[in-house]
Amino acid sequence: MNLTLAEKILLNHSRIDDICPGEFIECEIDLIMVHEQLGGRIHVEFEKLGLTKVWDPEKIFFILDHWIPAPTISAAQMHQDARNFARKYQFIHNYSDQLNQGICHQVLPELGFARPGMLIVGSDSHTTTYGAFNCLSTGIGATDVSVVFATGKLWFKVPESYKIALNGEFKKGVMAKDFILQYIGDISTKGAIYKSLEFHAAESLSMDSRMTISNMAVETGAKFGIFLPDARLEKWLKFHTKESYNAMKPDENALYEKTYNYDLSEITPIVAKPSSPGNIEKIENVEGLEIDQAFLGSCTNGRMEDLRIAAKIIKGKSVNRNTRLIITPASKRIYQQAIEEGLIEIFINAGAVVTHSTCGACIGGHLGVLASDEICISSTNRNFKGRMGAPSSQVYLASPATVVASALKGKIADPREVL
Amino acid sequence: MNEIVGIAYILGDDISTDDIVPSYTLTMRDPREMAQFTLKFIDPNFSNDITGKNIIIAGENFGTGSSREEAVNVFKILGIKAIIAKSFARIYYRNLINNGIPGITLNWDETLFSSGDRIKIALHDGIISNISKKKKITFTKLPVFITCILEEGGVLKKLLKNG
Numbered sequence: 121m122n123l124t125l126a127e128k129i130l131l132n133h134s135r136i137d138d139i140c141p142g143e144f145i146e147c148e149i150d151l152i153m154v155h156e157q158l159g160g161r162i163h164v165e166f167e168k169l170g171l172t173k174v175w176d177p178e179k180i181f182f183i184l185d186h187w188i189p190a191p192t193i194s195a196a197q198m199h200q201d202a203r204n205f206a207r208k209y210q211f212i213h214n215y216s217d218q219l220n221q222g223i224c225h226q227v228l229p230e231l232g233f234a235r236p237g238m239l240i241v242g243s244d245s246h247t248t249t250y251g252a253f254n255c256l257s258t259g260i261g262a263t264d265v266s267v268v269f270a271t272g273k274l275w276f277k278v279p280e281s282y283k284i285a286l287n288g289e290f291k292k293g294v295m296a297k298d299f300i301l302q303y304i305g306d307i308s309t310k311g312a313i314y315k316s317l318e319f320h321a322a323e324s325l326s327m328d329s330r331m332t333i334s335n336m337a338v339e340t341g342a343k344f345g346i347f348l349p350d351a352r353l354e355k356w357l358k359f360h361t362k363e364s365y366n367a368m369k370p371d372e373n374a375l376y377e378k379t380y381n382y383d384l385s386e387i388t389p390i391v392a393k394p395s396s397p398g399n400i401e402k403i404e405n406v407e408g409l410e411i412d413q414a415f416l417g418s419c420t421n422g423r424m425e426d427l428r429i430a431a432k433i434i435k436g437k438s439v440n441r442n443t444r445l446i447i448t449p450a451s452k453r454i455y456q457q458a459i460e461e462g463l464i465e466i467f468i469n470a471g472a473v474v475t476h477s478t479c480g481a482c483i484g485g486h487l488g489v490l491a492s493d494e495i496c497i498s499s500t501n502r503n504f505k506g507r508m509g510a511p512s513s514q515v516y517l518a519s520p521a522t523v524v525a526s527a528l529k530g531k532i533a534d535p536r537e538v539l
Numbered sequence: 540m541n542e543i544v545g546i547a548y549i550l551g552d553d554i555s556t557d558d559i560v561p562s563y564t565l566t567m568r569d570p571r572e573m574a575q576f577t578l579k580f581i582d583p584n585f586s587n588d589i590t591g592k593n594i595i596i597a598g599e600n601f602g603t604g605s606s607r608e609e610a611v612n613v614f615k616i617l618g619i620k621a622i623i624a625k626s627f628a629r630i631y632y633r634n635l636i637n638n639g640i641p642g643i644t645l646n647w648d649e650t651l652f653s654s655g656d657r658i659k660i661a662l663h664d665g666i667i668s669n670i671s672k673k674k675k676i677t678f679t680k681l682p683v684f685i686t687c688i689l690e691e692g693g694v695l696k697k698l699l700k701n702g
């Protein structure tokens with residue numbers, strides 16, 4: 121056989137015996153993640169089907185994270201609808217009342233729900249994040265969620281795969297975010313529409329870094345962004361789950377439509393200018409641009425690795441007087457660990473605002489919305505027009521190291537100079 | 540569903556779901572209210588400008604970004620019958636088809652379509668006619684799998700019918 125990871129996992133979840141890119145198949149879903157943006161509306165779709173129960177209340181992971189606690193009446197209303205729906209259909213893994221959990225894509229793996237070989241879908245485009253754990257995972261819309269709720273199955277078009285080999289290690293001040301921005305810039309935001317990105321990484325690449333890469337795989341248009349399993353993943357799983365799993369590797373002579381090779385030691389700090397994640401620039405060319413706000417957080421970069429480097433840069437120093445720095449840990453667990461390691465104190469002493477774990481500023485929802493013409497450097501994944509606030513506000517995407525280095529100077533700054 | 544006739548409205552490249560449905564409207568409960576904000580950041584008068592037009596013709600990577608299906612629903616509410624684009628973002632394309640709205644991938648240029656042109660799409664034959672400009676162009680026919688969903692008026696209706 122010559123199957124890629126995506127082909128193998130799709131095949132495992134279907135009833136066919138052979139698989140070929142381009143064909144339409146039906147697959148059984150192992151887990152579905154839903155957050156409030158759909159949870160509130162889905163009942164309209166689902167109830168059209170006239171069903172009284174969901175296919176498997178064990179296999180639904182339900183969480184509120186985008187607007188928590190509700191900042192407006194309309195958000196509160198949406199949450200109420202979502203909670204009512206989850207109660208009515210008796211979801212087992214229902215976190216809609218535990219507002220302190222964090223962002224869906226961080227919480228789900230932390231609680232051991234993302235395990236190798238699984239096929240996971242979610243009501244959010246960054247569901248690709250679980251690819252870091254050797255899961256085949258992707259985002260779907262409300263109607264697809266209704267179909268899964270009703271049947272546990274979903275149609276897929278089998279994607280062609282791109283192999284991306286990652287060798288070497290990042291130099292000081294360079295992070296996984298810089299690599300993925302570079303890759304998006306290299307192949308463009310439409311360079312991998314409908315493709316599966318398969319990352320062959322060295323064991324030295326941390327799980328946090330892999331999550332950042334899988335998270336932003338979708339920014340190339342890709343359907344999946346999956347990593348091969350290795351000892352580092354095994355170790356992570358030991359710590360996070362007791363359940364068994366079926367780690368998958370591609371066949372040795374798997375057929376890839378394209379192959380890319382990156383030496384991570386050659387990557388340098390990258391910034392994506394407004395208003396596309398593919399609009400990349402080397403830090404040298406944007407350095408010195410004055411900023412109003414710096415945001416460190418989101419499902420892309422709100423993890424321990426990110427907070428640790430931020431603390432290293434900012435320890436004993438102060439955020440520039442004309443800039444505000446907002447830090448949002450991606451989950452409660454991360455928040456707690458950051459407290460234990462003394463990072464939160466470092467941030468607060470430096471003048472940063474540390475918020476509870478939520479999507480918050482990333483989606484321009486609350487806790488850091490931008491005013492007209494304001495400029496923000498952000499560790500998030502999208503800088504579309506108006507994404508973080510007013511339509512004339514501008515978002516520059518960068519690594520956590522670059523975000524915090526910039527907050528210190530009040531201008532976009534090269535983190536290699538302050539480390 | 541084979542024949543769709545309507546008036547064209549042209550949009551550019553990389554129209555994201557954040558453009559179509561700005562994030563701050565997402566908590567609105569009434570889809571009709573939300574539809575008033577469609578593409579607000581691109582064209583503040585869009586919800587008026589689109590009146591009387593019902594076939595969107597867009598550039599590359601249409602619907603890039605989040606999975607919000609509202610970005611399909613608002614077009615449905617505004618009466619859009621089909622979307623032609625140079626390429627579609629993956630989730631957006633699924634959402635379109637699942638809602639029974641044909642998405643047609645076609646490499647086109649300004650000589651072929653302008654806003655206000657009268658367009659006829661023959662879905663099964665793979666032919667788009669620009670009646671106003673008296674031009675015809677063929678496109679790769681949709682796979683049978685997709686046309687079956689469209690015939691039923693969307694994936695939920697198909698599910699209801701076939702169980």
Ligand code: SF4
Pocket residue numbers: 186223224225244246418419420478479482483500501
């Ligand atoms: S943190 Fe941002 S990108 Fe991630 S799920 Fe929340 S809104 Fe989406």
